[in-house]
Amino acid sequence: MKYSFPEHFWWGSASSALQTEGTREGQTTWDYWFAREPNRFHNGVGPQQTSTFYQHWKTDIQLLKQLNHNSFRTSISWARLIPDGIGEVNPQAVDFYNQVIDELIEQGITPFITLFHFDMPMAMQEIGGWENRDVVEAYARYAQICFELFGDRVLHWFTFNEPIVPVEGGYLYDFHYPNVVDFRRAATVAYHTVLAHALAVRAYRAGHYAGEIGIVLNLTPSYPRSQNPADVKAAHIADLMFNRSFLDPVLRGEYPADLVTLLKSYDQLPACKPEDSALIAEGKIDLLGVNYYQPRRVKCRDSAVNPQAPFMPEWFFDNYEMPGRKMNPYRGWEIYEPGIYDILVNLRDNYGNPRCFISENGMGVENEKRFIENGQINDQYRIDFISGHLTWLHKGISEGCNCLGYHMWTFIDNWSWCNAYKNRYGFIQLDLDTQQRTVKKSGEWFAATSLNNSFDK
Template sequence: MSMLTRRRLLSRAALSATAGATGAGLRVGGTAATAAVSGGLATGCDAGTDPDTDPTGGPRGDLRFPTGFGWGAATSAYQVEGATKEDGRGESVWDTFSRTPGRTRNGDTGDIAADHYHRYADDLDLMRDLGLRSYRFSISWPRIQPDGTGTPNQRGLDFYRRLVDGLHERGISPMATLFHWDLPQTLQDAGGWENRDTAYRFAEYAEVLFRGLGDRVPVWLTINEPKTVVQNGYLHGHHAPGFQDPQAAYLVAHHLQLAHGLAVETLRATDSTARIGPALNLHPCYPADDSAEAASASHLYDGYENRLYLDSILKGSYPADVLADLGPGSRMARGIRDGDLKTISAPIDLLAVQYYTPYYLTATGDTVTRWPTSQADWQQIYPDGMYDILTRVTRDYGPIPLTVTENGLPQADTLSPDGTVDDSGRISFLRDHMAAAHRAVTDGVPLESYHVWSLLDNFEWAEGYDQRWGLVYVDYATQRRVPKRSALWYREVIRANGL
């Protein structure tokens, strides 16, 4: 790997990171950007207005989604559960990382988080009252297998059984993610995702859950955002395990993809009728100008952001331009064995798409900001990117069923003296992205469901508790839940099945 490639990978990780990686000097402020992107891919857009809806009330337009559309919300285990030392749960890499001084904002950890482990029944009632039809959550691997292998921890399995049963009792469909970044620390001590063996341990863990929870879980998601583990955990280093090693990073990418494929094969070997697929954060990549150099740079960037994961799962091959950029001697290239890509591309039933931001590439391969940014200044607010990425997946990879499993933004939400939380900016964001998703459905995208990130304010990884992404406000001192204005608006969207 050349020094140029190494610098580009580190730069790419920094720009994709979720801890203020886009410099404040590039922010566009509160108005729509005036620069247009060549080729008609992007146009001026004001995310704050829409004549078809009223941000202070309910839906007023006529954008109706297909009958039975799965309106939902999402969380992840380490971000909401807490109870990190209870009922036999083992240590995870995020326990280690967040307890290491200087790793997270304010030294925050997920030790308590939103205390969902103890308050899940009340949270299930909240979901019912909001009218959710689907709940996408993750299962804590160290809660099931404290050391990442061996006999399952029955108390951990029982918690998720109670959660799944509670969802069914309230008419909410469970969608369970097997891995949302909380790798058992014992496996990390043995090499983590750099160790090929971890992929096989993951398949064993998956089988425990497939047999332990059975068809009570109709949809399984394998790996959540492998790209984020690669870029933020192994390139930039501000997520667990906190490394900055480009050679290791893309070997990790391969082993995460292999783990996904092995889990799919494991489910097929059971008698389960459940569906399965991965959860990928996909970001459209556009040239920042109409030069051939910018087009070339955006194509390669897209290779690292999207095609590295999509092509291997849906086409059975890694993109040639990415492999060439990494070099034939890279640890990733040397780590690919005969049969791996056949396993990785085992047929899936659906693809989970998570959309947050676009990227714009200059002729020199640098990124620039075109649109207003949220409190997370890496996030450009561009709803048309939702349409572009959904239609692109269908166009390039065929009519595989899609679900949006994360879409949202953080705000500095505050609890008013009257006990309400006015987050009208979140309403505007969600409305505009839902409208873009509806346009994709109208144009033939087989989108089945949409999940807001997130149900609850929670531990936001390296940002600790400074960013609030939830539909429901959490007062961390008391663990009181307060539905925000966006939650009440979303309830009406679900009731109307549209905007």
């Protein structure tokens, strides 16, 4: 069967500054954490050992062209552009990002630019990071500088990538720096991130730029184990905390009332100011990026909460391992293609069908060299993964969902937070020793799909 996509559909991939560029002038939280605790990083590989985009941006953009990308999302490093977060702008960084943006446009590839992709300048973290409203103001200034420098050519801006992840990783579950386990501080970080987002949107609107501004959220549909009311309630609370805590403010301009009520009843609400609600209402977006990797399956708790344990989302649900689920054994994640359709239908039916696109979807696999045939990685599993998701994406579009494109994570194997190069995600294989780039079978498949704006299955 042939699956054709709408005219001007965005075909491309996504990456981030910190995961690709390498050494930068300003220190990030990742540089600092790696220097202190390299044991927390897979094989002791830190954020300096990336796919060297800072040196190879021109040839890498040629590879994007070879893959028939018409769009590509990456981020600007706040710590590269303004090394101390608040002071002078680094002219070398301006030159670098200008060159990247101009070359993308020259090659017919539309740049999608994210302002913050997990890489807090260490100077900002030292004064409290997102817990400090001064950092919120500093971010707003940084955003405005980016709009002024690049807004004449960049027409698609995103304030944050997956803003829930620094909340979870840094302030709940101890997998990102600063390794705090404290729900109320996590809620403050999340709330201030929304305020920072809204200030950036306000600055963008005030500048009357030609493009549009949005945010990228990782949406994990919450599926209850059963239709038992206790399971349904558990899934609802998981959805409130992990999806709607950002989705509602950026699309509706306000928080879900039942989330506010729930957190208030446990005294976990962040400190709010009277003018905050009007600011949040100004943060409504033009375009939503949706990162989808896996579903969240939950059930009601079947054991009592330890009242001495830190307050956690898991006070209200347990994770549920559905029998017979399809797994990516390397990443430990469930593969559930219909989830992408369910996200789009939810946006259509409950959020006014906003302009959106799939900004990340991907499959990380360990030790891909074992799949080399005639000098090329035969990653048919990745082709099956992409085409399976695109089939359900196509169904959503055919039923009126306002989805404008599909970006894969990622175009070249890159450094991945604490996992370094353990799992490879790219269309292009990276040899770490030689920095040689080799297109995988999935890259050829994607190039053909983009060229034809369709695929057969």
